[in-house]
Amino acid sequence: MQQITPELVRTFSALSDPVRMATLARLADGPATVGELAEPFALSAAGFSKHLSILQSAGLVSKELDGRKHICSLQVAPLQAAFDWLSFYRQFWSSNLDQLEDFLVKSTTKDKEKKSDI
Amino acid sequence: MQQITPELVRTFSALSDPVRMATLARLADGPATVGELAEPFALSAAGFSKHLSILQSAGLVSKELDGRKHICSLQVAPLQAAFDWLSFYRQFWSSNLDQLEDFLVKSTTKDKEKKSDI
């Protein structure tokens, strides 16, 4: 059973918003500027900037300056910690023997659906 | 990539508090009364009751009345949904322990540049 840390709590807090969840999903396809990330949302630039800084504070996003553009990248370490915390509960919905197989089947089929980038 | 639902957002929101996280961990050992769950925390009964109702609203805890006692039980379905959502990002930190998975994924997709950053 993994420890409950402030970082972990902050990670779940950062994840508890659809804008921020979708932003992370977008970043999984690769780095993007703030404007590109904000585009799908009906939000002011200031509003989205706040969401982004919450993701940054949680360590989920890093920024690199390229001229006046801010390039954002996904940082998965906090996601891994959250995943590990939740993994403990896997015993309640999956038998130990089937865990690996379940995951492999799901992840490989999902990966097949995924369009490979050029 | 799993969908972002209000339920999932509410699950992450419910998880973003150390009292609630610890309460879920305690419930993993089996059902307990409200008083037993509240005991470890320096909180008023009313305060803890609110935390519990948040867990209930997120579907993470169910209650059954036994006289004046409220027996709480863990409900893992929302945890599973959260776990599944995070599983997508596993591709970004797969390491030694996941080499088998990596091999299977790559061999089934013919290994086309999995992620093309930059």
Place this chain on the structure above:
DNA sequence: TGAAATGTTAGCGATATAGCGAATCAAAAC
């Protein structure tokens, strides 16, 4: 019946979060 035990609900204040527009800053473009 009356009192204690188990929890919840109501209401309060303090603090945090979400959203906006306006102002600001730095880099690019003209």
Place this chain on the structure above:
DNA sequence: GTTTTGATTCGCTATATCGCTAACATTTCA
């Protein structure tokens, strides 16, 4: 050098959350 672009910071308001005490219901026990 001025304007445009990309993005943040600064107020401001509205709403949500956290924690408390007090009051309330219900069940159990004397």
